[in-house]
Amino acid sequence: MSSSLDLLKESTKKASELVSRHEFIRVYTHYDADGISAGAIVAKALLRAKKNFQISFLKTLNDDFEYEKGTLLIFADMGSAYPEKMSKVESDLIILDHHIPVGNINPKRNLVHINPHIFGLDGTYELSASGVAYFFAKALGDNNDLSSTAIVGILGDKQKFKGPNEVVLKEGKEGGYVEEKEGINLASGKIKKVLSLSLEPYLNFYKKDGELEEFLKKIKIDGEKDFEDLSFEELQRLSDAIALRLLKLGTYEGVFESIFGRRIVLKNAPIKSAALLTDVVNSCGRAGATGVAMGLLMGDRSYLDRALSIYEDYLTKVHEELLKRKNDVKEGFCMRYIVMEDAPTTSLIATTYSRYIFTEKPLIVINRKNDRVKVSARANEKIAQKLNLAEVMRLAAEKVGGVGGGHKVAAGANIPSNKIEEFLKEVDRICCTALA
Numbered sequence: 443m444s445s446s447l448d449l450l451k452e453s454t455k456k457a458s459e460l461v462s463r464h465e466f467i468r469v470y471t472h473y474d475a476d477g478i479s480a481g482a483i484v485a486k487a488l489l490r491a492k493k494n495f496q497i498s499f500l501k502t503l504n505d506d507f508e509y510e511k512g513t514l515l516i517f518a519d520m521g522s523a524y525p526e527k528m529s530k531v532e533s534d535l536i537i538l539d540h541h542i543p544v545g546n547i548n549p550k551r552n553l554v555h556i557n558p559h560i561f562g563l564d565g566t567y568e569l570s571a572s573g574v575a576y577f578f579a580k581a582l583g584d585n586n587d588l589s590s591t592a593i594v595g596i597l598g599d600k601q602k603f604k605g606p607n608e609v610v611l612k613e614g615k616e617g618g619y620v621e622e623k624e625g626i627n628l629a630s631g632k633i634k635k636v637l638s639l640s641l642e643p644y645l646n647f648y649k650k651d652g653e654l655e656e657f658l659k660k661i662k663i664d665g666e667k668d669f670e671d672l673s674f675e676e677l678q679r680l681s682d683a684i685a686l687r688l689l690k691l692g693t694y695e696g697v698f699e700s701i702f703g704r705r706i707v708l709k710n711a712p713i714k715s716a717a718l719l720t721d722v723v724n725s726c727g728r729a730g731a732t733g734v735a736m737g738l739l740m741g742d743r744s745y746l747d748r749a750l751s752i753y754e755d756y757l758t759k760v761h762e763e764l765l766k767r768k769n770d771v772k773e774g775f776c777m778r779y780i781v782m783e784d785a786p787t788t789s790l791i792a793t794t795y796s797r798y799i800f801t802e803k804p805l806i807v808i809n810r811k812n813d814r815v816k817v818s819a820r821a822n823e824k825i826a827q828k829l830n831l832a833e834v835m836r837l838a839a840e841k842v843g844g845v846g847g848g849h850k851v852a853a854g855a856n857i858p859s860n861k862i863e864e865f866l867k868e869v870d871r872i873c874c875t876a877l878a
């Protein structure tokens with residue numbers, strides 16, 4: 443592994459050389475937790491390197507981006523899957539991504555393309571954009587403290603602490619910025635609230651106050667207590683009870699290792715619980731408050747109250763959706779799907795359902811907003827051994843005149859609104875061929 447990571451690190455040196463030739467840098471990043479934390483890492487590193495920059499958030503590279511010719515452009519958490527767009531850029535270019543690269547980029551000027559997949563590393567589980575940004579930041583200067591920010595992206599993209607991610611965690615611990623404790627990787631705060639609003643894990647307690655009371659009574663835990671104040675024995679009883687509840691719900695077994703065993707504390711972040719900070723950043727991004735999330739990750743505590751209230755509002759909305767849509771999930775032959783109109787989120791619904799409730803087939807979530815149709819597809823690693831969802835999305839979307847791609851286990855597409863049926867049929871057909 444180390445030699446592959448060494449190659450990646452070597453390319454970060456080339457990227458930092460490219461940075462040194464520019465005074466102003468235009469940064470584009472994705473609006474999810476991984477993208478925002480990658481953006482915060484790049485921003486901090488550029489700030490410390492005394493560079494001027496401007497950062498913007500994009501939902502996809504289908505959106506237009508502006509830049510002045512000749513300005514250095516950095517794309518984080520995107521770019522690798524859009525070779526045509528990248529080939530058109532008339533500027534020096536740095537790509538810090540971990541999505542599966544598609545085709546070839548023919549750069550007009552200098553290009554440094556840093557993506558774990560290129561170096562034989564696992565970009566699906568073992569290095570996210572925030573991690574790539576972290577290694578890039580280290581090439582720019584003494585930025586080991588940003589390891590804690592990188593962890594937000596790792597958790598946000600549901601990755602594992604293996605390979606390069608383990609290196610990020612290790613360096614964070616060695617520097618005293620990150621601490622690992624025994625326990626459950628749940629958000630912090632009042633237990634009742636944490637359990638009813640948690641999405642990772644999704645416990646299905648929202649609006650089930652009676653059931654939650656009963657659950658807590660059985661294990662003799664006071665729901666008014668703060669999570670941090672539980673004794674070791676209480677924490678253990680709670681862990682066991684949560685594991686049991688997840689099993690009954692039908693949770694995919696791969697989820698357990700990310701929830702049980704360790705609790706990550708970010709000692710230099712405005713929210714110490716890594717799980718909570720990740721959820722807060724994610725919510726702010728989804729709610730359109732990328733600036734708040736970014737401010738928080740840059741370490742500005744004045745954003746804390748606003749960020750927390752956006753987080754709670756957003757979680758409430760998502761839980762309402764999760765309750766409401768459960769019965770709309772339909773059975774295909776080799777996948778499940780749901781077609782929604784104007785839902786506030788597709789990806790979180792797709793992620794949560796596919797990890798906790800509808801776990802044993804790929805799940806395709808379709809959201810129609812006006813004439814735009816957004817698709818989120820999810821599968822677990824077990825399914826992904828036979829089926830690459832990024833390919834499924836790309837092929838099925840192309841067939842109906844759309845675009846698709848992403849990761850093996852989490853992919854997406856944009857398709858014309860009159861082609862939903864045809865698209866779903868094609869997805870089902872490809873899934874059946876692969877899973878047969």
Ligand SMILES: [Mn+2]
Nearest residue numbers: 476519571599
């Ligand atoms: Mn990502």
